[in-house]
Amino acid sequence: MTSNVTLWVKSDPFTFGTLQVSPHPKLSLHYLKKIASYVKTKGDAGYPRISFPVWKHIACNKLTMAEDLAWMYFEGYDLLSHYEPEERLQQAEAYTNCKTTKEQDSLRNKTSVDTLQFLLYLFIQQVHKISLRSSLMTGEEWPTRARSPDLSGKTSSTSKGLDENTCLTFILNNLNDLMILLTDTVTYSGTTNDVLLTIESIQALGLLISGSTDGCKTIQSLDEITMQQQVQVKCGYSKISKTFSFRAFESWLRSNLADNPFGVGNCITSGRRLSWPTTGCDSEGKTESGSKRGRVATNAHFTTRDQKLIIISQVCKQTLAKMSTTLTDSRVKVHRCHYAFMYLLSPLRYVSIEKCRHSTIVLGPVATTVHVTSCEDLTIITPCRRFSISGSTLCTVHLLTPTRPLILGGNDSITLAPYHTHYPMLQDHMAKSGIAGLPNLWNNPLCVGLDHQESFPVYSFLPPQDFFMFVIPFELEGDTKELPWSLPSEYEEGLLTRQKQIKNWQKTVKDAKLNPAQKQQFQTLVESRFQAWLVESGHKKQVDGLVPVPSSPTK
Secondary structure, rough: OOOOOOEEOOOOHHHOOOOOOOOOOOOOOOHHHHHHHHHHHOOOOOOOEEEEHHHHHHHHOOOOOOOOHHHHHHHHHHHHOOEEEOHHHHHHHHHHHHOOOOHHHHHHHEEEEEHHHHHHHHHHHHOOOOHHHHHHOOOOOOOOOOOOOOOOOOHHHHHHOOOOOHOOOOOOOOHHHHHHHHOOOEEEEOOOOOOEEEEHHHHHHOOOEEOEOOOOOOOOOOHHHHOOHHHHHHEEOOOOOOOHHHHHHHHHHHHHHOOOOOOOOHHHHHOOOOOEEEEEOOOOOEOOOEEOOEEEEEOOOOOOOOHHHEEEEEOOEEEEEEOOOOOOOOEEEEOOOOOOOEEEOOOEEEEEEEEEEEEEEEOOOOEEEEEOOEEEEEEEEEEEEEEEEEOOEEEEEEOOOOOOOEEOOOOOEEEEOOOOOOOOOHHHHHHHHHOOOOOOOOOEEOOOOOOOOEEOOOEEOOOOOOOOOOOOOOOOOOOOOOOOOOHHHHHHHHHHHHHHHHHHHHHHHHHOOOOOHHHHHHHHHHHHHHHHHHHHOOOHOOOOOOOOOOHHHHH
8 A cells, every 4th residue: 555645834834923024143053953952951841842931041041032022932933833712712811810010921931832843933934034145155045036125116025925835945945954953962873873853853843844645635744644654664764763764754755745735826726716796896897997806716615624725816996895604714815905995704814915005904803913014005904813014104003912013124104003893793703713802912012123213113003083983884793783892091082082073063053053945055065075075085986885785795
């Protein structure tokens, strides 16, 4: 019996595990090997799981890293770990109940992560390190293609996206170093002087690599595949020592690594096009300006629930609204959408928004990360576990997030504000995503990168007088009738002031005691001015686009 082994690089560790910013200079193999040796001297607090106090000591005292940055990396790896939604909600409750910073630090100090996988996670941050000299001299260091210009026209490492070929190239070019990081320097075979890998090392490598032995019908972990009888000899496994030959395993791994069958490339070539209704198009799928209907594709028909991907591209001057089982728990990539209004009202796994302009995007709860890159004049409204933005300008973000928003490189004029909308299924979707109403750290961003200056911050907070509640303009079924938590006091006061102004205006009109003819004239004037404002502000297209939408988001 032969085994048809197919291996591929997982997308999650790179898409929402790595930060689109040049990594800390001491996250190289040299220092990570030192960390690997050091943690084993710390007993149970360092290996096989490393506690945050040990990592903080290493990061701050050995690597000269700021404590905020050390926690950000620790928290970033935690996003890749599997938790049940109930566990996430319990964590949020425990954090919310903390009365002081000392109590919060005490909670952090109780957390730990898998040591070997955490080291791999730190190593792959190098995927965003750019060295043009090294690339030209050796041709080995990523990237292998030109960097994309940011919105100012300057080349920026933060504006590039990661595709499957990029991730595969990075792993192949650095596979030897990754495996060296997982070896115990004292573990050698007596006959060949070949370094040996333990089963724990292979399990750790499973953070980055997955595979299948039945034509991708079922997905298996790397260690499950290597333990199959017909695979053990090929990958250098010894039943006597229960270890793997370093050279044989590396050779086997290289010969079987291929493109990710569930990635963006295969979704584009083999995916199914979704006929999601968009308003603002005629019967032939064209807008008034002649542009075609946006393209939406998914791999949901040939993959498992954990690998669902949806690509939304070139939705221009249209309104797209959807709530569906296909969208639920999927990874969503929104690409090159302009002058659009999108409502993706389902619990999501991960969302990437790239190269979009002049649009409003409302998302259901996102269990991991929302990342925005190379965008201009966007309004984004979302509850998510982590938010990050790079290479973007004039963006307003209304957030509910239990982690600090990450302001990466290449940004300008980013406005942060609290989450300010609701829809009937919101609370149910948040429970499924493990996101609670508190804590909400929307107003405590962390700037990461070398281009940030405290005297000239690239972000600001929305003034309370400009704050208003956002109404989702669809009739949906569900129990959430209002925002299920309190707004920050200054924004609550801003809303009350606005409501008071409206009541005063209504009272003024009432006290004017207009006769019927005057009332008709006044109403005509108000409607005329309102229509003019809709046109001037650009909201008329959105209002017109909503007219034909019955209940499409619920299907």
